[in-house]
Amino acid sequence: xxxxxxxxxxxxxxxxxxxxxxxxxxxxxxxxxxxxxxxxxxxxxxxxxxxxxxxxxxxxxxxxxxxxxxxxxxxxxxxxxxxxxxxxxxxxxxxxxxxxxxxxxxxxxxxxxxxxxxxxxxxxxxxxxxxxxxxxxxxxxxxxxxxxxxxxxxxxxxxxxxxxxxxxxxxxxxxxxxxxxxxxxxxxxxxxxxxxxxxxxxxxxxxxxxxxxxxxxxxxxxxxxxxxxxxxxxxxxxxxxxxxxxxxxxxxxxxxxxxxxxxxxxxxxxxxxxxxxxxxxxxxxxxxxxxxxxxxxxxxxxxxxxxxxxxxxxxxxxxxxxxxxxxxxxxxxxxxxxxxxxxxxxxxxxxxxxxxxxxxxxxxxxxxx
Numbered sequence: 615x616x617x618x619x620x621x622x623x624x625x626x627x628x629x630x631x632x633x634x635x636x637x638x639x640x641x642x643x644x645x646x647x648x649x650x651x652x653x654x655x656x657x658x659x660x661x662x663x664x665x666x667x668x669x670x671x672x673x674x675x676x677x678x679x680x681x682x683x684x685x686x687x688x689x690x691x692x693x694x695x696x697x698x699x700x701x702x703x704x705x706x707x708x709x710x711x712x713x714x715x716x717x718x719x720x721x722x723x724x725x726x727x728x729x730x731x732x733x734x735x736x737x738x739x740x741x742x743x744x745x746x747x748x749x750x751x752x753x754x755x756x757x758x759x760x761x762x763x764x765x766x767x768x769x770x771x772x773x774x775x776x777x778x779x780x781x782x783x784x785x786x787x788x789x790x791x792x793x794x795x796x797x798x799x800x801x802x803x804x805x806x807x808x809x810x811x812x813x814x815x816x817x818x819x820x821x822x823x824x825x826x827x828x829x830x831x832x833x834x835x836x837x838x839x840x841x842x843x844x845x846x847x848x849x850x851x852x853x854x855x856x857x858x859x860x861x862x863x864x865x866x867x868x869x870x871x872x873x874x875x876x877x878x879x880x881x882x883x884x885x886x887x888x889x890x891x892x893x894x895x896x897x898x899x900x901x902x903x904x905x906x907x908x909x910x911x912x913x914x915x916x917x918x919x920x921x922x923x924x925x926x927x928x929x930x931x932x933x934x935x936x937x938x939x940x941x942x943x944x945x946x947x948x949x950x951x952x953x954x955x956x957x958x959x960x961x962x963x964x965x966x967x968x969x970x971x972x973x974x975x976x977x978x979x980x981x982x983x
Contacts, residue, residue, distance in 0.1 A: 626671035643735035654844035665769035665838035674738025694878025709886035714864035763822035768812035809853035854975020907941035
């Protein structure tokens with residue numbers, strides 16, 4: 615844990631609000647982030663059963679603008695912007711020519727001449743630099759990391775919370791609307807990282823404290839809690855959602871991470887297209903699967919997965935699932951091992967072999983719609 619005010623870490627626009635709420639902090643992606651308030655299990659359960667609100671303002675923000683901006687972004691990132699329209703957002707990947715993942719991010723289709731990107735905090739500069747290197751004349755890429763905050767309101771009662779503040783809620787999944795709250799602009803998108811019905815809000819950086827306080831008031835009125843990175847991690851792991859640096863990286867391709875659904879395979883070009891097509895055709899040497907513990911114990915990242923005395927993979931993320939009340943993990947398993955859902959393996963947990971069942975994520979049923 616970090617001490618509030620650690621000079622070596624960046625702080626978001628509502629750091630003082632987190633202190634007021636009694637948050638425990640930890641470093642993440644170079645930022646000082648709230649890990650929990652009432653406790654990770656309490657916050658996790660609130661999101662699954664009622665509602666929670668997260669501050670994820672550490673996420674990057676960048677605008678690609680100019681004539682043909684959408685076409686330019688579409689030639690670089692993996693997913694096909696031609697599948698969506700202005701007013702919609704899309705999960706996509708920024709890859710290297712070798713097929714590694716620089717970052718996974720959300721692209722907001724503002725117009726044919728403007729795309730708004732939300733990358734991960736630590737990778738924002740790399741994404742911006744990669745786009746700037748090949749941007750044609752007339753296309754500008756502006757890093758707006760500290761121009762906007764990002765709040766995630768997630769859970770079955772998320773619509774109730776936004777409606778209480780007069781914010782738009784009637785939109786399809788991955789659609790967004792530009793609105794206002796108390797005269798200040800805020801973008802509202804029907805998306806999130808928990809597997810529950812939810813929204814992400816992007817207010818201006820300086821407007822963020824008042825909006826977050828208002829959200830917390832309504833969340834608590836609905837029986838929910840403010841939630842930190844601890845619950846965010848347990849929630850996304852239950853859903854099998856990737857975290858860059860764990861399930862996606864320069865060494866872990868979209869094919870290996872089962873993120874091929876976020877690749878526009880029929881597009882004429884995107885970074886890493888040739889390499890990824892070859893890997894898809896030949897079959898990856900390893901593939902992402904889930905592990906559900908059959909013995910008591912908590913699974914963590916970087917643990918060896920065994921079948922008998924043979925090493926067959928390694929965990930990429932692991933946690934205790936508050937919903938299932940067992941240890942769960944995501945793991946890259948060697949495809950030549952022939953492992954299938956239902957098979958039993960062992961995970962080396964500090965020298966102790968813990969039995970686990972191979973499963974296909976998600977571990978719990980999603981309720982995003």
